[in-house]
Amino acid sequence: MPPDRPKRPRTAHAARLLASAAIATVLALAVAGCKTTGDDTTGSIGASNAPRSEAEWRQSLDRWAGRYRDNPGDPEAAIAYARALRATDQRAQAVAVLEQASIRNPGNMPLLGAYGRALADAGNYQQALDTLNRAHTPDQPDWRILNAQGAVLDQMGRHADAQRIYSAALKIVPDEPSVLSNLGLSYVLMKDLKRAELTLRRAVEQPKANPKARQNLALVVALRGRFAEAEQIARADLPESEATANVGYLRQMLSQHSEWQKTGRRPYAPQPDSGT
Numbered sequence: 001m002p003p004d005r006p007k008r009p010r011t012a013h014a015a016r017l018l019a020s021a022a023i024a025t026v027l028a029l030a031v032a033g034c035k036t037t038g039d040d041t042t043g044s045i046g047a048s049n050a051p052r053s054e055a056e057w058r059q060s061l062d063r064w065a066g067r068y069r070d071n072p073g074d075p076e077a078a079i080a081y082a083r084a085l086r087a088t089d090q091r092a093q094a095v096a097v098l099e100q101a102s103i104r105n106p107g108n109m110p111l112l113g114a115y116g117r118a119l120a121d122a123g124n125y126q127q128a129l130d131t132l133n134r135a136h137t138p139d140q141p142d143w144r145i146l147n148a149q150g151a152v153l154d155q156m157g158r159h160a161d162a163q164r165i166y167s168a169a170l171k172i173v174p175d176e177p178s179v180l181s182n183l184g185l186s187y188v189l190m191k192d193l194k195r196a197e198l199t200l201r202r203a204v205e206q207p208k209a210n211p212k213a214r215q216n217l218a219l220v221v222a223l224r225g226r227f228a229e230a231e232q233i234a235r236a237d238l239p240e241s242e243a244t245a246n247v248g249y250l251r252q253m254l255s256q257h258s259e260w261q262k263t264g265r266r267p268y269a270p271q272p273d274s275g276t
Helices: 012-034 054-070 075-087 089-103 108-122 125-133 145-155 161-171 177-189 193-204 211-222 227-235 241-254 257-263
Strands: none
Touching: 012 075, 054 145, 075 089, 075 108, 089 108, 108 145, 108 161, 125 145, 145 161, 145 177, 161 177, 177 193, 177 211, 211 227, 211 241, 241 257
């Protein structure tokens, strides 16, 4: 049996072959399956003090389930209950809750926004886009809804349209890191890693940037063949155990280029989360 061939060094070309698969890993690193993020990222309905652990989400689920049962027409209860359902992987039930609440409150824009994001999270992209279009008005656009719309368009493969939407959001909130982060991911999907890196660096430079943007940047830097630098970025702002896990995930991503090169499939993440 012939000896194993030595592994070829990763090159920029090999990294570009990974770009079409990068979004799944980026989103996994950045939004942890959309369970712990707020509204600003690839579209959730969260808040800065959102629950973080699974136990906290379960507590939130129990609390809001009771309030929702008492009054299914309460928009606040429906949004919070659905958010907890999504965070605990009960996406179809979250959609059902928000659908019923939206029927009872047809003009409630925050409720429509939450419903659109839940639809996107469940993979109903066209319905999500239609719903998000009704969640704000042309004369009063909501940048968070625009950000979610862009994420949905990216999931649908309409990257140029998504980038126009992100640009519109950035006119409302210049240098908003969550929009820049999504825009950077959109460039990744178009295999424009240079522009993706520049955009994500701009996101990371903002005072409000969170660790998700840094992890997105780490993956893009790794995809460009600069793994040592990517490790440094991936370890920033994280406990050692999480940093090590992220670095391991980056290594796994980069080691699978042969399989992706053979299949040519692009694995979309089940977002957008377009958040939680």
